[in-house]
Amino acid sequence: MELTNKYVILIIYNIFNYSVICGYWGLTILVTIRVLLKRRTVPSFMAWLLMIYTLPLIGIITYLLFGEPNLGKKRLTKSKIVWSSSIFHINKLKNYYKNIFPKQKSDIASSVFTLCKHRQGIGALQGNQIQLFNKIDDTLISLIQDIELAQHRIDMIFYIWEPGGLVDYISKKLIIAAQRGVKCRLILDSVGCINFFNSSYPKILQQAGINIVKALHISLLHIFLRRMDLRQHRKMILIDSHIAYTGSMNMVDPNLFKKHIGIGEWIDIMLRIDGPVTSAMGIIFAFDWEMETGEHIMPLLLNTPYLTTKKNLIPKSTKNQHTIQIIPSGPGFPEGIIHQVLITLLYKAQKQLIITTPYLIPSDDLLYALCSAAQRGVKVHIIIPQNNDSILVNWASRAFFSELLDAGVFIHQFQTGLLHVKSISIDQKISLIGTVNLDIRSLWLNFEITLLIDSKSFSNDLNKIQQDYIAHSKLIDPKVWANRPYWKQIVERLFYLLSPLL
Incomplete structure (x- = not known):
């Protein structure tokens, strides 16, 4: 009788184990299919798959919570x-x-x-x-x-x-x-x-x-x-x-x-x-x-x-x-409109681009547009705070520095506080000011508002303020940046893998 009970318990235990394993992999497959069905960038797609398969259950829960811009x-x-x-x-x-x-x-x-x-x-x-x-x-x-x-x-x-x-x-x-x-x-x-x-x-x-x-x-x-x-x-x-x-x-x-x-x-x-x-x-x-x-x-x-x-x-x-x-943006508004506007303007710049943003995690398209502008002779200045209130974003942002610096972009780190300003001036002709950071969250997810101002006089006023930010910033030296410790480079790349999710 005792052996029979142990045998029954063993059968129940095995059934439970197989059920959990099958349930887990079934859920993983379903979430993977959902990731595949959603149109997204390749880096974002790969980042989610990496998280789902390397962090058992945590990756699945994270995707269900944050994987899609779902309002219900x-x-x-x-x-x-x-x-x-x-x-x-x-x-x-x-x-x-x-x-x-x-x-x-x-x-x-x-x-x-x-x-x-x-x-x-x-x-x-x-x-x-x-x-x-x-x-x-x-x-x-x-x-x-x-x-x-x-x-x-x-x-x-x-x-x-x-x-x-x-x-x-x-x-x-x-x-x-x-x-x-x-x-x-x-x-x-x-x-x-x-x-x-x-x-x-x-x-x-x-x-x-x-x-x-x-x-x-x-x-x-x-x-x-x-x-x-x-x-x-x-x-x-x-x-x-x-x-x-x-x-x-x-x-x-x-x-x-x-x-x-x-x-x-x-x-x-x-x-x-x-x-x-x-x-x-x-x-x-x-x-x-x-x-x-x-x-x-x-x-x-x-x-x-x-x-x-x-x-x-x-x-x-x-x-x-x-x-x-x-330009309002967010769920319910024209999808990706602010991203589309930014891309269009960056490729129209001829002489100068000055950008201030507290969070710099650009999409691939924005990154290429910034590099392209610098490579065709536009003086591109990006002003970011030396430190900000997000450690994750702070490290992830640095993963983009090398490519930007190699293209000739000037990166200034503001020293006297958290520069929270979101502004862009283009050729001292037009300006953008609003709530949008240059990161995935602002560009594709949150409810935001941006003003595009077509005025030379206003652009000159904004330019003076931006130049004052530059005066209170430290310019990153490309050679010094290239020789930073390897452990920092490794940490930056690890957070870069998560950048599509930030």
Whole structure:
């Protein structure tokens, strides 16, 4: 009897083992097929297969969590419906105000404007005034003044909202604005704003009548149905119908934010815009708001100082007015549009390219475009922080240095803080400023916003700031870099294998 029991236990044990092994390899095969069916770059494909087969189970779970830019079927369907509504507002804007679309464009920007108009339904808009802030304190002081003057709406989207310092003063001003009848709405990323949501501020602001939405809420119930690291990365403020702010700045006080990690003060750029492009930004906010809440809000398209109900009316003053192309990106928007715009512009550069980015993990196409520009005589300068807040990205970025340096690209490492600015100036004619980093996450995954500005005067202003960054940076010597220790080269290559996943 005892032998029979042992025999039964042995059979059950063997069946269990075979079931686990078969189940594991069955799941591995299914995930492999899914990797094969998804159109992706060869390096990304190989990186995922390497992880799946070298890290048993961990690789499979990682792919299910982060392998695809998946919003979930319901949300994806909803995004298509909401975007159809957005197209209606875009057409309404075009039909009413044909005069705000520029007839004169620079040779570099012309084809990109056409590309954006074809892919997203709206091209560039003229008649905008821009203030460029390169200090967060100045941005926040200007914002406080605009909040005090607001009459109808204040809409904001931020990836990070960190209580403390000047940010608390912004919160108080929003409360006062709401109490006098201004409609205030905040869309805040659930991960980036975790400290905010764990503070007392959400309750205080909501009690004052301010609507707060937690964007892309993380739920264990949806952990394998929606990609959890897909984030709302836009930074955007809209006040009434004609003032907008956007750029690289999160809602943080730089004197307090992340001081404990020891990399210095965060350096950012923000734009204050007064003009027609704010109507297009309002359409983007309305899209994001409806996606998160289901509430349809009407963008304020008709009540700006530049636009009236009379057709073909243009601003009387043309001094310091700029043409701007707004480029939103992320799931639900034209796929890969910002990547397509960047590639087009890099190949159009003739004399000079200056790029600032905190995270440098370019796609193969972007890498080749940068190298090609340098090899055909364009002076290509890339400014990155000496150290940033991501160790993984810090090492992975360095894997691209050798190829860039060999092509003649100048790489500058900013020494006095974390340079968080995302900007590109091309031939001192056009500029790009926004929230997009030169990495896979920003280019293909997150919700982002970029402004393409066709203006020599603005480009000159941006160029002065970028030159100041270069003056506070250390230029990497190609010979010294080539002789760095082998262990560093090995670590860089290991992280390079993971670069398509970062």
